[in-house]
Amino acid sequence: MNDAPGESTGDGRPAPDGARGAAPTHWVIVNGQRREVPAGGSAHDLVVALGLVGRPLAVEVDGRVVPRARLADCMLGPESVIEIVTLVGGG
Amino acid sequence: MTAAATTVDPSLADGHLRVAGITLRSRLVVGTGKYATMAGMVRCLEASGADCVTVAVRRERLVTAAGENILDFLDPARYTLLPNTAGCFHADDAVRVARLGRELLRDLGNPGAEWVKLEVLGDPRTLLPDPVGTLEATARLVDDGFAVLVYTSDDPVVARRLKAAGAASVMPAGSPIGSGQGILNPNNLRICLEVLKGDDPDYPVIVDAGVGTASDVAAAMELGVDGVLLNTAIAHAADPERMAHAMRAACFAGRQAWLAGRIPKRLYATASSPEEGVIGRGASRPAATGEPARTGE
Structure with missing residues (x-):
């Protein structure tokens, strides 16, 4: 994990950066791309951070679909794999 | 509304296409992919007369600014959306x-x-289905409560297995997806229809993929399939909206021809006009002698 932010605490979560007072973060994978998110955040928080609130979408976390009403209850762990999909034209 | 299907005589009434408890007015199901513009797509869907359209599920784009979404153009109250697992x-x-x-x-x-x-799918170049994976996924999705409309080849044995696994509709391809080759093996489709409908005539069978032009749709419907699903043949036609009208008319024409019952093919001709009463037959006058014809003798 060369690209992990801060120093790893060993459980995958980076150590808090006390010098700058930044909130702890960890990495997740969203639609195939690594992304740094605040530790303790939910799938709903991620949707908000991505500016996707109100758009038609479905979210899968670690291989399981999370119903929209449950997004706020779904906490993202270190290395969570998230897929956010929508509908597009297709045959 | 100019399509023939909207002005038919009531005596030409036809049952609706029913799949998994949902009734569709149109036997044409069209895709929403490959259109140059969303506005053009909307016009083509309208012209096709379809009330069920397929859509694909894809990753939301996270980098570019959120652009237009197909659901801004497709009214979910008007169309039954059929999501696919393409790719x-x-x-x-x-x-x-x-x-x-x-x-x-x-x-x-x-x-x-x-x-x-x-x-x-089993192969990226032909986009032919993987029959083993298709059968496995069908069984799992049926277990999970889905009505599975399954794209398959025109292999009657696979078709039978998919129906046995609980597929709501078996959808054999006429030819490879997007190829425009039409119905390559009508005999296999006939056998599929026998296998799937033999003791279950209402079981819906839909030809999915391969259509290139209107006559392909008519040919499929004339075999007795319940519907046709197509995308590229409209979206990539030189005039997509006109082709959508043509597909609608062809679907109607093919269905009516199937219901009407075609004549058998024969090797030799059978005359359409009466063979009796043609002039110049029967007794003929004597060979010409140069004398005027005499009567009353």
Whole structure:
């Protein structure tokens, strides 16, 4: 994990950066791309951070679909794999 | 509205296409892919007369600014949306995509939420289905409560296995997806129809893929299939909206021809006009002698 932010605490979560007072973060994978998110955040928080609130979408976390009403209850762990999909034209 | 199907004589009435408890007025199901513009797509869907359209499930773009979404143009109250698993090469992926599509459509309150057009592909160049993965995914999705409309080849044995696994509709391809080659093996489709409908005449069979032009749709419908699903033949026609009208008319024409019952093919001619009463037959006058014809003798 060369690209992990801060120093790893060993459980995958980076150590808090006390010098700058930044909130702890960890990495997740969203639609195939690594992304740094605040530790303790939910799938709903991620949707908000991505500016996707109100758009038609479905979210899968670690291989399981999370119903929209449950997004706020779904906490993202270190290395969570998230897929956010929508509908597009297709045959 | 100029399509013939909208002005038919009541005596030409036909039952609706019913799949998994949903009734469709049109036997033409059209895709929403490959259109140059969303506005053009909307006009073509209208012209096609379809009330069920397929859509794909894809990753939301996270980098570019959120652009237009197909749902800004497709009214979920008007169209039954049939989400597909296009692009999946493994049963696992297809099951995941189906579940994501269901979540999306449930949010929209669309009746297609419990449907999936299942594709499990086996080869990127031909886009032919992987029959083993398709059968496995069908069984898993049926277990999970889906109505599975399954894309398959025109192999009657696979078709039988998919129906036995609980598929709501078996959808054999006329020819490879997007190829425009039409119905390559009508005999296999006939056998598929026998196998699938022999003791279950209402079981819906839909030709999915391969259509190139209107006569392909008519030819498929004349075999007795319940519907045709197509996309590229309209979207990539030089005049897509005109082709959408043509497809609608062809679907109607082919269906009516099937219901009407075609004549058998014969090797030799049978005359259409009476063979009796043609002038110049029967007794003829003597060979010409140069004398005027005499009468009354």
